[in-house]
Amino acid sequence: MTLKASKLAMVPFVSVDNMMRLVHHVGIEPFMADLAAAIEADFARWDLFDKTPRLGSHSDVGVIELMPTSDGIQYGFKYVNGHPKNMKEGLQTVTAFGVLADVDSGYPILFSEMTVLTALRTAAMSAVATRHLARKDARTMAMIGNGAQSEFQCLAQKAVNGIDQIRLYDIDPAATDKCAANLAGLGFELVKCTTPEDAIEGADVITTATADKDMQTILTDNMVGAGVHINAIGGDCPGKTELHRDIVARSAVFTEYTPQTRIEGEIQQMAPDHPVTELWQVINGAAQGRKTAADITLFDGVGFAIEDFSALRYVHEKIQDTPFYIDLDLIADPDDPRDLFGMLKRAG
Amino acid sequence: MTLKASKLAMVPFVSVDNMMRLVHHVGIEPFMADLAAAIEADFARWDLFDKTPRLGSHSDVGVIELMPTSDGIQYGFKYVNGHPKNMKEGLQTVTAFGVLADVDSGYPILFSEMTVLTALRTAAMSAVATRHLARKDARTMAMIGNGAQSEFQCLAQKAVNGIDQIRLYDIDPAATDKCAANLAGLGFELVKCTTPEDAIEGADVITTATADKDMQTILTDNMVGAGVHINAIGGDCPGKTELHRDIVARSAVFTEYTPQTRIEGEIQQMAPDHPVTELWQVINGAAQGRKTAADITLFDGVGFAIEDFSALRYVHEKIQDTPFYIDLDLIADPDDPRDLFGMLKRAG
Numbered sequence: 001m002t003l004k005a006s007k008l009a010m011v012p013f014v015s016v017d018n019m020m021r022l023v024h025h026v027g028i029e030p031f032m033a034d035l036a037a038a039i040e041a042d043f044a045r046w047d048l049f050d051k052t053p054r055l056g057s058h059s060d061v062g063v064i065e066l067m068p069t070s071d072g073i074q075y076g077f078k079y080v081n082g083h084p085k086n087m088k089e090g091l092q093t094v095t096a097f098g099v100l101a102d103v104d105s106g107y108p109i110l111f112s113e114m115t116v117l118t119a120l121r122t123a124a125m126s127a128v129a130t131r132h133l134a135r136k137d138a139r140t141m142a143m144i145g146n147g148a149q150s151e152f153q154c155l156a157q158k159a160v161n162g163i164d165q166i167r168l169y170d171i172d173p174a175a176t177d178k179c180a181a182n183l184a185g186l187g188f189e190l191v192k193c194t195t196p197e198d199a200i201e202g203a204d205v206i207t208t209a210t211a212d213k214d215m216q217t218i219l220t221d222n223m224v225g226a227g228v229h230i231n232a233i234g235g236d237c238p239g240k241t242e243l244h245r246d247i248v249a250r251s252a253v254f255t256e257y258t259p260q261t262r263i264e265g266e267i268q269q270m271a272p273d274h275p276v277t278e279l280w281q282v283i284n285g286a287a288q289g290r291k292t293a294a295d296i297t298l299f300d301g302v303g304f305a306i307e308d309f310s311a312l313r314y315v316h317e318k319i320q321d322t323p324f325y326i327d328l329d330l331i332a333d334p335d336d337p338r339d340l341f342g343m344l345k346r347a348g
Numbered sequence: 349m350t351l352k353a354s355k356l357a358m359v360p361f362v363s364v365d366n367m368m369r370l371v372h373h374v375g376i377e378p379f380m381a382d383l384a385a386a387i388e389a390d391f392a393r394w395d396l397f398d399k400t401p402r403l404g405s406h407s408d409v410g411v412i413e414l415m416p417t418s419d420g421i422q423y424g425f426k427y428v429n430g431h432p433k434n435m436k437e438g439l440q441t442v443t444a445f446g447v448l449a450d451v452d453s454g455y456p457i458l459f460s461e462m463t464v465l466t467a468l469r470t471a472a473m474s475a476v477a478t479r480h481l482a483r484k485d486a487r488t489m490a491m492i493g494n495g496a497q498s499e500f501q502c503l504a505q506k507a508v509n510g511i512d513q514i515r516l517y518d519i520d521p522a523a524t525d526k527c528a529a530n531l532a533g534l535g536f537e538l539v540k541c542t543t544p545e546d547a548i549e550g551a552d553v554i555t556t557a558t559a560d561k562d563m564q565t566i567l568t569d570n571m572v573g574a575g576v577h578i579n580a581i582g583g584d585c586p587g588k589t590e591l592h593r594d595i596v597a598r599s600a601v602f603t604e605y606t607p608q609t610r611i612e613g614e615i616q617q618m619a620p621d622h623p624v625t626e627l628w629q630v631i632n633g634a635a636q637g638r639k640t641a642a643d644i645t646l647f648d649g650v651g652f653a654i655e656d657f658s659a660l661r662y663v664h665e666k667i668q669d670t671p672f673y674i675d676l677d678l679i680a681d682p683d684d685p686r687d688l689f690g691m692l693k694r695a696g
Contacts, residue, residue, distance in 0.1 A: 341530050
């Protein structure tokens with residue numbers, strides 16, 4: 001027999017397939033613009049959030065992390081793994097899913113895939129940082145690293161900041177070809193470059209999203225000119241950076257949640273008290289972003305739980321009255337809360 | 349269109365309904381005996397596990413917790429809330445779900461309801477403690493607190509330890525009636541008692557599972573005679589205890605993971621260095637349990653992540669080749685791991 005579960009006992013589930021349908025239903029660019037607005041709104045009320053560094057379980061080959069946060073009304077967490085060796089085995093380096101819950105009852109209200117959603121929110125986050133830190137006349141971006149994140153970065157920049165001239169570079173030309181083919185016909189002026197120097201020629205914004213688990217110097221100091229905004233996205237765990245420290249030293253550095261960024265970001269190369277500004281302070285007006293057109297601004301992005309929370313809340317809102325989810329019978333719901341055993345017994 | 353996802357991208361999901369079917373398929377008592385054996389086996393290899401206190405997010409009305417652990421081969425975590433005020437609103441005080449994952453790839457391999465499963469594993473844990481700490485001739489248990497956990501406690505004791513004479517007591521006689529009705533016909537000698545003193549008369553084992561969020565003294569010192577084993581299950585968070593401290597003081601105290609029990613268990617009433625023995629040491633022979641027939645032994649149970657891990661592993665094993673799960677399309681699985689965007693684009 002199938003027991004009838006009450007409405008509260010059912011938790012909406014958004015599969016990978018349904019997430020992709022939802023994104024196309026909204027439109028990829030509008031979806032990322034909405035995500036950017038949701039992140040911006042949550043960063044503007046930063047003080048309301050419970051903030052803890054992620055809780056990681058490390059092995060020789062990777063890490064599994066839980067990233068929780070709460071604004072006092074809702075609670076969210078993301079499960080995410082990082083396994084660089086997976087790609088060789090035909091698996092994703094990063095997979096993720098997440099849960100949104102109601103703080104008042106403790107009941108979960110959304111269970112969702114987050115591999116696709118994380119790619120979207122990561123790009124939306126870079127676009128938010130760029131909007132607040134780059135020169136207002138920025139039109140051209142160098143996209144260094146043309147892997148899984150690259151197309152999302154380009155589309156979010158176009159949707160949020162009107163950046164539509166893209167100069168692509170990857171150490172593997174096949175990755176550049178893939179990225180260019182995916183972006184063809186989507187309204188960009190695309191230039192495929194064969195060196196990083198070529199890619200950043202004339203770029204107002206430089207976004208690095210490379211995947212090596214190593215101290216890299218994708219950009220060296222003499223390559224970066226005045227007035228540029230850099231999104232350094234790929235350096236996101238201990239021992240993994242992308243920029244030469246001299247670039248970091250002469251940039252104005254902006255972070256998400258600084259205690260986490262000091263461990264995982266580009267600034268792990270710097271002294272523990274290297275001056276930084278948290279981006280939420282720029283967004284809510286408490287701190288200044290770019291001071292002159294000649295500044296180099298650096299968004300040292302590592303990804304923070306509040307961004308996932310914003311994304312889950314947005315998805316929860318967007319799926320209402322759509323077919324893009326199914327209900328899961330996840331919560332036991334006896335007629336009398338003290339009679340859990342009776343419910344089990346009667347199911348026999 | 350529906351995209352075909354590869355086998356690894358699909359994660360088995362066990363709903364509440366399917367969990368209840370699985371339990372009846374195995375049999376309630378055999379299921380709890382198996383859980384007890386699984387917990388015992390994992391406690392015997394305690395040193396292999398990553399152990400951290402649970403990660404809680406507290407509000408005025410409750411708590412939402414994540415409880416992760418890993419044995420280096422598999423990783424598991426449980427989401428669990430605790431909201432005492434929920435019962436008045438017709439909701440469960442505690443709901444839970446959990447995930448098991450493969451450490452080597454980071455991919456989740458099971459998503460399961462855990463409200464029913466937690467009730468089963470909590471009872472199995474008490475039975476394991478009782479097996480190692482009570483007198484071997486124990487036949488009679490006083491069950492103090494006849495709420496959602498009580499029937500499970502009784503059945504696990506019968507399945508694992510042959511304890512089939514039960515003396516029930518609850519401050520609310522309706523709860524005792526409910527418990528007695530649920531256990532009728534299941535092979536017990538049941539006595540309904542109207543005072544705690546009456547309930548513990550002649551009991552070899554006393555199990556307390558009361559729900560008040562307060563410092564209670566369900567048992568006072570003069571009530572507990574020599575030779576008894578106590579499972580104190582209901583005192584499981586800061587500010588919530590069930591026993592008078594004098595009983596704790598003259599008992600030999602056994603814990604799951606001591607750093608957590610000092611915060612959440614009966615021993616929160618005692619000095620921070622109050623002597624305790626961890627139960628895994630008794631199970632693997634490194635420490636002695638009961639020393640004489642006259643000892644009072646106290647299992648100060650609060651529930652630990654390894655018990656959930658054992659339960660998830662058992663369920664994962666048991667559902668193979670059964671109809672008691674469905675596959676969820678939870679993991680994005682592009683043909684080329686670098687081409688997540690291409691997968692999204694083609695879904696349009």
